[in-house]
Amino acid sequence: MATKTNLHPRNLHNEGYDFARLIAALPELGPFTTPNPAGQTTIDFRDVAAVRMLNRALLKADYGIDFWDIPPNYLCPPIPGRVDYIHHLADLLARSNNNEIPRGPQIKALDIGTGASLVYPLTGQSAYGWQFTGVDIDPVAIKSAQQIAKANALDVDLRLQENREDIFDGVIHPDDRFHVTLCNPPFHASMERATKGTQRKWANLGKGRSGKLNFGGQNAELWCPGGEIRFIASMVDQSRAIAGQCLWFTSLVSKKDNVQTLYKILKKAKVANCDVVEMAQGQKTSRFIAWTFIKKDQRASFMKGSAR
Known part of the structure; x- marks a missing residue:
């Protein structure tokens, strides 16, 4: 029996994982399932292969994705939490x-750090039919994303960011127009902190200390100098140059304590409005910060305008 979650009301995973339905969609998931102490079917979330197979089943059963795979050791995102972001952006x-x-495809979304998994364009196109542009600094991630898009006949514009210090600069064209940007930034400030965070996750899973990642992740996906505050601060700074080309800029914020600092950064940038949207996911609460330079009385016109 599935367990009720606190996900967004439109989230297809709000009732938890229906393993019978998922195995029917992808029989290969079956060998990875096991009963928990309460006798309910689950998987071992410490097992990288099991987590990947669960993602394949979810994407096939709920989003019509026939092919999905990522290179070894790349971030394997938890689908329910990722798609929650999409629903709150809607x-x-x-x-x-x-x-x-x-x-519909007239709504243009820009995915910063789209990653090897292409998870936001996959779920966002399925849920709302939006047109996605994905940007990443990693050529391997871009190649993986291209393979996923091609195999599933999806129209996603994928662009390589060649300068690691840039976010929008160099990949956003003068005639680009977006209704929303989204980003899951590297949230650790160093590899050492990323490792400690990994060890805490494994301890919570009852595995003790380990350097392995059950959801994987490359360095650029997990940490950057200055952590998420510096990354989002750079995003805010660069967003000013394309202020009229995007209605809402957004980014996930992993640490609640960082929100007040980010508010101060946005105030200095003289945005027209900013907001923090909290997302409940089981026992956990996550959030994203959103800002716009477009005045309130002009936003409806932006929505109605033709995105180029």
Whole structure:
């Protein structure tokens, strides 16, 4: 029996994992399942192969993705939490769209750090039909994302960011126009902190100390100098140059304590509005910060305009 979650009401995974349905969609998942102490079917979330197979089953059963794979040791994202971000972004856009959820390819989304998994474009196109552009600094991640998109006949514009210090600079064209950007930034400030975070996760899973990552992850996916505050601060700074080309800029914020610092950074940038949206996921609460340079009375016109 599935366990009720606190995910977004439109999230297809709000009732937990229905393993019977997932195995029917992808029989290869079956050997990875096991009963938990309560007799419910689950998988060993410490097992990298099991987590990847679960993702394949979820993407096939709920999003029509027939092929999905990523290179070894790359970040294997938890699908329910990632798609929750998409649903909350749809609500954010609805505020400027007469409270109607915007759907269709006329809505343009920019995924910063799209990664090898291509998880946001996959789920976002399926849920709302949005048109995605994905940017990443890693050529291997871009190649993997291209393979996934091609195998599933998805139209995703993928761009390599060649300068690691840049976020928007160099990959956003003068005629680009986006309704929303999204980003899951590297949240650790150093490899040492990333390792400590990994060890805490394994301890919570009852495995003790380990340097392995059950969800994987390359250095660029897990940490950067200065951590997420520096990364998002750079994003805010660079967003000013394309202030009129995007309605809402957003980024996940892993640490609640960082929110006040980010508010101060946004105030200095003289944004028209900023907000923090909290997302409940089981026992955990995550959040994203959103900002715009476009005045409130102009946002509906931006939504109605043709994105180029």
